[in-house]
Amino acid sequence: MPDSTRAECPPVDLVARLRSAGCVFAEDEARLLTTAAHTPSDLEALAQQRIDGRPLEHVLGWAEFCGLKLAVDPGVFVPRRRTEFLVHCAAEMVAPGSLVVDMCCGCGAVGAALAAVEPGIRLHAADIDPDAARCARRNLTPCDGDVHCGDLYTALPDSMLGRIDVVVANAPYVPTAAIETMPPEARIHEPRVALDGGDDGLDVHRRLAVSASEWLAPGGHLLVEAGSGQATAAKRILAAAGLTPEIRRSEEFDATVVIGVGP
Incomplete structure (x- = not known):
């Protein structure tokens, strides 16, 4: 899972929604999504993609790997x-x-x-x-x-x-x-x-x-x-x-x- 580059306090209800969707690291994911969103509507759109099952890296558009932040486009294999x-x-x-x-x-x-x-x-x-x-x-x-x-x-x-x-x-x-x-x-x-x-x-x-x-x-x-x-x-x-x-x-x-x- 990508690391956040700056701290954001995610909405509590978002953490709960992600956890209900099966996201094991719901709080971390909520923080990353909150950091990536520019507006509340952006955050809702990103959150819904994740709740619908899209890989977090595809939602964010990047993955952390060996300390690097790398672009990962939708439909491309996510590095583990x-x-x-x-x-x-x-x-x-x-x-x-x-x-x-x-x-x-x-x-x-x-x-x-x-x-x-x-x-x-x-x-x-x-x-x-x-x-x-x-x-x-x-x-x-x-x-x-x-x-x-x-x-x-x-x-x-x-x-x-x-x-x-x-x-x-x-x-x-x-x-x-x-x-x-x-x-x-x-x-x-x-x-x-x-x-x-x-x-x-x-x-x-x-x-x-x-x-x-x-x-x-x-x-x-x-x-x-x-x-x-x-x-x-x-x-x-x-x-x-x-x-x-x-x-x-x-x-x-x-x-x-x-x-x-x-x-």
């Missing part, structure tokens, strides 16, 4: 706090001049966070969803990132073949059958292409891994987020693609990252 662990892992592997690709970038949150950690990287990002690519450009243009719209590596220029130092991907990894069990704000308001990972949730991970050696520089890294129960299978996928795999787990972020090192 757990994915900050993916950034922490990738940050260990980048240096000034590193060629880095934020694959399945959504709003570009991972790429923006890495550029904040190491401004000297050469940053590219790609997403198959045109809405996500447009949103990512808003977030990555200030850090000189180039955004491409297309399907995984096919979105990238051929000049990057064999030259990428780090590919980092918060690829979709929800098994198809599990999507119906997700909260409505994700299931209804976020693009299915950003959620659906196929029967076991790892279809996109397979496609990322199988072509990784072709695109990575010697000793380059592929990092993918996965569910804790998927980590062993994801590790096997990376190994089968010729990468040397490693699983990292963070209890703090409740997150799992699988890393493959190229030959």
Whole structure:
């Protein structure tokens, strides 16, 4: 959930309405909505969108991620706090001049966070969803990132073949059958292409891994987020693609990252 940048005292009845709608952090959300509204009618319109189930980040138009305030347009995948662990892992592997690709970038949150950690990287990002690519450009243009719209590596220029130092991907990894069990704000308001990972949730991970050696520089890294129960299978996928795999787990972020090192 985004952090408020300035304190506002939210109306008590708004907190109660949000809580009745199932918002766990009703008081914090009410404060953010109150801060964002310019008039009482603005506040009512924003509050109603949230009560109707729209993700808070879509209502506000931004999300907090790794201390950054990033634009998140309606219909674009909302970055989760757990994915900050993916950034922490990738940050260990980048240096000034590193060629880095934020694959399945959504709003570009991972790429923006890495550029904040190491401004000297050469940053590219790609997403198959045109809405996500447009949103990512808003977030990555200030850090000189180039955004491409297309399907995984096919979105990238051929000049990057064999030259990428780090590919980092918060690829979709929800098994198809599990999507119906997700909260409505994700299931209804976020693009299915950003959620659906196929029967076991790892279809996109397979496609990322199988072509990784072709695109990575010697000793380059592929990092993918996965569910804790998927980590062993994801590790096997990376190994089968010729990468040397490693699983990292963070209890703090409740997150799992699988890393493959190229030959």
